[in-house]
């Protein structure tokens with residue numbers, strides 16, 4: 001996977017993703033403009049374009065927000081191919097994995113248009129502005145929040161914000177990124193720490209969902225939205241590919257019902273591609289899956 005330095009793409013990545021203690025460390029996003037009613041980035045239908053990949057859980061946050069807020073016609077999407085190449089996330093010239101707006105063949109081509117010249121990782125999701133030709137944001141948490149300015153149900157209502165923030169913090173560290181800290185750990189100790197945290201939080205959520213439908217009580221919020229991408233990938237990918245195998249999602253009665261309740265919400269199933277998750281997470285990797293063989297199972301029924 002490459003990086004960009006001063007607007008130029010470099011195939012070799014000089015900065016490893018590990019911190020002291022052999023723990024996986026995710027780089028911070030750096031393009032963080034905001035959509036606001038009075039501009040310069042105003043919420044106008046048809047103006048913005050989302051660079052996504054079906055298998056990326058951070059892109060999934062943005063796809064879910066688009067679906068749940070009913071913004072499918074307002075925001076266009078380009079889905080990258082499931083497996084990265086030495087060009088990073090790539091797009092075909094046509095078909096299901098092509099870019100209908102700029103017709104780029106790699107995400108680095110979008111970052112290369114940025115002014116001032118971009119330096120950093122070439123990640124998805126990217127929310128791109130067709131009017132200025134610039135990236136609005138490459139931070140999924142911000143994209144989720146700012147798509148709320150287009151209308152639709154409020155997923156971050158003021159009275160619940162403290163609760164949502166607390167869930168988001170814990171779920172980001174120990175679950176959304178926790179599964180990566182387990183799967184990408186470079187030592188037994190780093191893996192042990194991460195995997196225990198994943199299941200501690202899932203156990204807490206299982207207890208919380210005893211007698212209530214959503215994390216904060218009666219209504220679906222951003223906290224539920226941000227948990228779902230990890231749940232959707234759990235049994236098909238993280239359980240095996242990232243060794244998060246103390247339990248399966250489907251072993252938790254409340255969590256499993258909850259995950260299927262979200263899957264049954266209008267538009268949500270259209271954001272999920274279990275086949276692509278397997279292709280992506282079982283990509284050839286010298287450290288984890290040298291031959292890139294994709295397992296056949298598991299067979300899971302997501303209907304309620």
Ligand SMILES: N[C@@H](CCC(=O)N[C@@H](CS)C(=O)NCC(=O)O)C(=O)O
Nearest residue numbers: 001029056058121123124138139140
């Ligand atoms: N902070 C970013 C993280 C996004 C991210 O790490 N995306 C991964 C794919 S799941 C990526 O594109 N990685 C490419 C790279 O780091 O080179 C966000 O949440 O938007």
